[in-house]
Amino acid sequence: MIEVDGLTLIYGRGGTAVPAVAGLSMVVDSYELVSVVGPSGCGKTTLLFALDGLLAPTAGRIRMHGEEVRGVRRDVALILQDAGLLPWKTVRANAELSLRIQGRKETAGKVLAELGLAGFEKRYPSELSEGMKRRVGIARALALQPRVMLMDEPTANLDSITREHIQNLILGLWWEMGFTGVLVTHDMEEAVFLGKRILVLSARPARVVEVIENPGMGEPGYRGTPEFVSQVAHLRQVLGGNGP
Ligand SMILES: Nc1ncnc2c1ncn2[C@@H]1O[C@H](COP(=O)(O)OP(=O)(O)O)[C@@H](O)[C@H]1O
Ligand SMILES: [Mg+2]
Structure with a gap:
């Protein structure tokens, strides 16, 4: 389980400080795969770096399996953008x-x-x-x-066939290995295909503005179902129609 309480991350200090994440709280259950979407530049990669222990919180705390994250852990892996x-x-x-x-x-x-x-x-x-x-x-x-997999836009800039391949691969690995996963994406279909829940972030500095339950995720053939299509439409609406 991943528990994030009031996480704040600020780059730099003083007049040029850039707040990237502000008071973000979220919980990911053990063996759950959650997707995270939000506008470009809102702090998604920063959040993953903090979960991976590469960036220390400016404020707030992150716990993995009940232990406070202080630096990189052996049981957490990050797939870089x-x-x-x-x-x-x-x-x-x-x-x-x-x-x-x-x-x-x-x-x-x-x-x-x-x-x-x-x-x-x-x-x-x-x-x-x-x-x-x-x-x-x-x-x-x-x-x-790893027990925890952090994934930063694993299919960005791929053609659509290869993208679906990689998405199917990630879903298969999750079934097979049973890791706890956080997948950042700006692709709404990917968020619905790979997120048991979808966390929607605000513009920078990031915090969670909506959590969408997505119970059909992982069912065979989910991508083609009316439920899938309506979840994508709902997500598009939440993100303001323009997409992140
Ligand atoms: N090392 C850094 N120093 C200052 N600002 C940074 C640094 N890294 C990222 N930022 C800024 O923090 C914000 C969030 O970045 P990032 O987490 O990469 O966003 P996302 O992954 O959602 O596109 C952006 O505005 C970015 O310009
Ligand atoms: Mg990023």
């Missing part, structure tokens, strides 16, 4: 990067194979398609065998 691959490292080295940063000796070979990347381990990111790069980013997170 655009996968965050290092171009000078091979696929395997990229997939094992978070393990090595944590001083762990495990390898990512099995995870890469599960994600259809066997045979590409010695390649470099520039030799991969966009969809493969995203899968390497996912492999890097999965290699940690």
